[in-house]
Amino acid sequence: MRILVTGGAGFIGSNFVHNVVRERPEVRVTVLDALTYAGSRSSLSTVNNSISFVEGDIVDADLVNGLVSEADAVVHFAAESHNDNSLADPSPFLQTNIIGTYTLLQAVREHDVRYHHVSTDEVYGDLALNDPSKFTEFTPYNPSSPYSATKAASDMLVRAWVRSYGVRATLSNCSNNYGPYQHIEKFIPRQITNILTGARPKLYGAGKNVRDWIHVEDHNAAVWRILESGEIGRTYLIGADGELDNLFVVRMILELMDKDPDDFDHVTDRAGHDLRYAIDSSMLRNELGWQPRYDDFRAGLQATIDWYRDNPTWWENDKSAVESRYQTQGA
Numbered sequence: 001m002r003i004l005v006t007g008g009a010g011f012i013g014s015n016f017v018h019n020v021v022r023e024r025p026e027v028r029v030t031v032l033d034a035l036t037y038a039g040s041r042s043s044l045s046t047v048n049n050s051i052s053f054v055e056g057d058i059v060d061a062d063l064v065n066g067l068v069s070e071a072d073a074v075v076h077f078a079a080e081s082h083n084d085n086s087l088a089d090p091s092p093f094l095q096t097n098i099i100g101t102y103t104l105l106q107a108v109r110e111h112d113v114r115y116h117h118v119s120t121d122e123v124y125g126d127l128a129l130n131d132p133s134k135f136t137e138f139t140p141y142n143p144s145s146p147y148s149a150t151k152a153a154s155d156m157l158v159r160a161w162v163r164s165y166g167v168r169a170t171l172s173n174c175s176n177n178y179g180p181y182q183h184i185e186k187f188i189p190r191q192i193t194n195i196l197t198g199a200r201p202k203l204y205g206a207g208k209n210v211r212d213w214i215h216v217e218d219h220n221a222a223v224w225r226i227l228e229s230g231e232i233g234r235t236y237l238i239g240a241d242g243e244l245d246n247l248f249v250v251r252m253i254l255e256l257m258d259k260d261p262d263d264f265d266h267v268t269d270r271a272g273h274d275l276r277y278a279i280d281s282s283m284l285r286n287e288l289g290w291q292p293r294y295d296d297f298r299a300g301l302q303a304t305i306d307w308y309r310d311n312p313t314w315w316e317n318d319k320s321a322v323e324s325r326y327q328t329q330g331a
């Protein structure tokens with residue numbers, strides 16, 4: 001089997017590639033990645049000899065068409081992925097997330113190639129903090145940020161290409177991932193690397209917003225299960241019952257790094273900040289037999305802290321640019 005992995009030099013995509021190389025040596029992997037600020041060749045350095053790497057843009061129809069024609073399946077991770085960046089400048093989000101997905105869909109349609117679309121729970125908007133319900137496959141789309149609106153648009157394109165052109169596609173919408181190789185603009189690695197560089201963690205607003213954390217390995221195991229056994233045209237929600245508020249997570253990071261749990265700053269809140277995400281993944285569990293394996297968040301967080309402490313060369317060159325960007329936003 002030959003798979004084309006878009007965004008394979010990013011956080012979730014690189015973990016996916018590591019996993020496929022380790023667990024499925026019969027699969028031939030080609031990564032297509034534009035190496036934006038969020039992508040890094042060094043995230044693939046341990047598997048360099050086992051994969052093909054193509055530096056290029058998913059908006060480039062000729063390039064995409066050629067690569068798709070040589071694949072049996074496409075797993076589409078590439079995206080502009082950070083909400084704060086989408087608030088500052090939505091334009092690359094429209095290009096990559098919408099036009100890029102359209103470009104891939106036209107290519108898989110032409111060559112009749114199996115396609116899996118990686119998306120987010122943010123397409124459903126948010127839930128109230130005191131609402132006991134969770135997102136399901138039937139929750140209406142109601143995205144809040146420019147990022148989530150472009151992801152919602154891309155999901156809709158996939159559904160239309162299934163129905164109108166018979167494209168063999170599945171979709172998954174997952175909650176917040178954590179683990180190694182996550183860009184340090186994101187919440188958990190930002191706080192870990194703040195502490196490692198002698199700065200204080202930064203909490204948006206009061207920190208009461210809830211995210212439903214899942215280890216990246218569990219997300220990727222679910223993606224593979226859906227690619228192998230998912231029903232064409234279906235959407236699967238991926239989540240591991242990991243709801244925690246941001247204040248709790250910041251305090252746990254501080255405690256695991258031997259700091260005073262109150263040693264953080266409250267900073268300007270994100271505009272339109274989604275309150276709570278929560279996933280009901282019973283359909284995926286019951287129909288495809290997937291189960292999360294990383295059920296101890298504290299242990300997973302400790303391993304993630306250790307990874308950033310052990311791999312400073314992976315992130316330290318980006319740190320001052322990331323923090324000065326946040327400073328201009330008051331965050």
Ligand code: NAD
Nearest residue numbers: 007009010011012034035036038039057058078079081177
């Ligand atoms: P990331 O920002 O870490 O990685 C994105 C990768 O895509 C980078 O390597 C980047 O270079 C590449 N890329 C960006 N624009 C490109 C373009 N035009 N052409 C080719 N490559 C391009 O993102 P991530 O956190 O790994 O997210 C991967 C996917 O998973 C995204 O689709 C995201 O919406 C989705 N998702 C993420 C999370 C999460 O918690 N991080 C949760 C649910 C879903």
Ligand code: TDX
Nearest residue numbers: 081082083120122176185186187190202203204209246
């Ligand atoms: O410094 C910070 N302080 C803070 O309190 C940062 C960067 C974030 N936050 C808050 C905002 C969110 O409530 O932490 C929470 C998590 O923030 P992010 O890491 O930016 O993630 P989020 O906005 O929830 O989106 C993530 O999950 C869904 C991914 O970035 C998306 O790609 C994915 O679709």
